[in-house]
Amino acid sequence: MTTGYFFPHRHILGIDHLTSTDIQHILSTAHSFKEISSRPIKKVPTLRGNTIINLFFEPSTRTRLSFEVAAKRMSADTFNISASTSSATKGETLIDTARNITAMNPDTIIIRHAFSGAPHMLTRYVDAAIINAGDGTHEHPSQGLLDMMTVQEHKGRLDGLKVAIIGDIAHSRVAHSNILGFSKMGSEVYVYAPATLMPPALGQLGAKVCTSLTEAVEDADVVMTLRIQKERQNDPLLPSFREYSRQYGITREIVERASPDAIIMHPGPINRGVELTPDLADCSQSVILDQVTNGVAVRMALLYLVMGNAPVGGE
């Protein structure tokens, strides 16, 4: 079965590089891999003999485990490096770390890093495929993709929807990836945040900046909320969690302003009681755990698709 389309990307650095066709192809591939995770024997040989390194410079529960589960279910060999136990603590630079890892011939390096642009920099210095598992405040493409997959499953489509994203937009790589992704697929993203947490020129990413929580959430098909951090580098952004939860937190009353079959999403980890009331995280409208399940499928798809663009041996 051949199509005219060929997935052209050697690396997954962000949603910004992907076309809507690329995104749909990734989601369809993810969909076809999803059922593997519900078999009794959750294994296919697709990536057998592949070496995949998880290089995480920031803590992670979901993303790291999800990439590892995805890789192992496809029979790849995975290895985890976390910065706190690596020679990065002795001052070894990121480039040197990557070069040394590359000398052991990995096929794919999955990197999460505190600095935006770190995955881009790696592509200039190493031969492996690079997958961005979150870089600074820039992007978290696999999260954006699993969020889109979840919405597509529940709504049957990705165009013509109203997606509301509430929270620390300025510092959220998840928000950036979602704004880019949903806009590319033909939906409208409405964002709301305290003014101190709204970055400049957000409109050019494709989001509509709202002036109230109700404006953002009114008739929304998707209500997505993000984790809030109180302190950040000497910048007095918010007075307290209490104020944030009272003024910007998602409650039952707020959700009632959205569409009756709106779904509630959160990338995790959740500060229960801060960005959303505890009961909402577990209610019937919440698809938060579906997001996590889809995360494995999306990551299987990404690992599979970048391998298709590996240079052939001898070249």
Add this chain to the structure above:
Amino acid sequence: METSYLITNGRVLDPRNSRDETGDILVCDGLFASPEEAGSNYVEIDASGCWVVPGLIDMHVHLREPGEEYKEDILSGTRAAAAGGFTAVACMPNTNPVNDNAAVTAMILDRARDASARVYPVAAISKGSTGESLAEFGDLQEAGAVAVSDDGLPVRNSQLMRRALEYASDFGLRVISHSEEPSLSGGAMNEGEVSTRLGLKGIPAIAESIMVYREIALAEYTGKPVHIAHVSTAMSTELIRSAKARGVPVTAETAPHYFTLTEAAVEGYDTNAKMNPPLRTEEDRQAIRSGLADGIFDAIATDHAPHSILEKEVEFDLAANGIIGLETSLSLSLALVRDGVIDAQRLIELLSVQPAALLGVAGGTLAIGAPADLTIIDPDAEFTFLEECIVSKSKNSPFLGRKLRGRAVLTMMGGRITHSLLPGV
């Protein structure tokens, strides 16, 4: 007995002496002499098709010596200067140790004895540039400092800056301000569209203009001059424009990257586009160009800031600020003349005449009897700016690989040729 040179057929551009004409220049015993006295014992240099101008002077350069000689030192930096057409540079004090005392100033001047360009040390405003107490301006001036600055850092304490303006004027030292409000700063690039898209913390334009306004207010109140370094924004340009119109003793410089590039150069996280103040928007770039056309800026100065791959081949947030500039300044500045922003006379004022005046040093003139510092410029010579051809020890430039037009084909300091691309010279 030094070689005498007769430079013939060039376009002699000498704004200080109101000359813009084809003519000959005679250099004898390290000074300019009247061409009629040429006699027969000289080397002729044919400058047809070229401009012959007073030696270019860069009043904002980091030579990194003492302390960071792996990035650049006085000899390599002045060789780079000569290659760029400069006969003199003013070097900033943010070395290690900081140049806040006569001993370091003297060491720099001693090292500069064999240099390919004259070196004028700028000393620190405050001891250690910590912004707490004044450095000994009298001592520094006696040792050879020509100006003071805490460049690299702003002077946070307004009272200290006020006292610096007052005290420096007693010694004829110009105070050069690195204008940045630190609590608004602390980002990696200009705050705006591109920083949001790249996920980088931004430095808003007001971080610069708020401090520029403070310096203007201090100069106006004390009546003492202040010079604003590396202006990058439209708002700062406007503030300086209206201050000058009011007669405030403020002068200002800008750098070639601010009238050539914008924040778009950071795309792809290119650390060779990272400097402080950062590259700004297209509106800012146009305002800088208008400011040059309207005489708001007194000088073009590169802020030549060499960094090695240790500092630049890292994550964008961690990369050091700064780019080299001595070897591209002239080409980029000549583009202003080609684009009709300024004329050739004004270019030489910005690159030679006014820097000499602002620093209170000789230069900026081709007058008979003056030290023979001159530059021969081929305004049409095309070349590709290749890393392997860079004279500076460091190669951190956003113009790598770019095709440039116009360059210095000969640089002469005190009658001695320090750089030549001319055959047989």
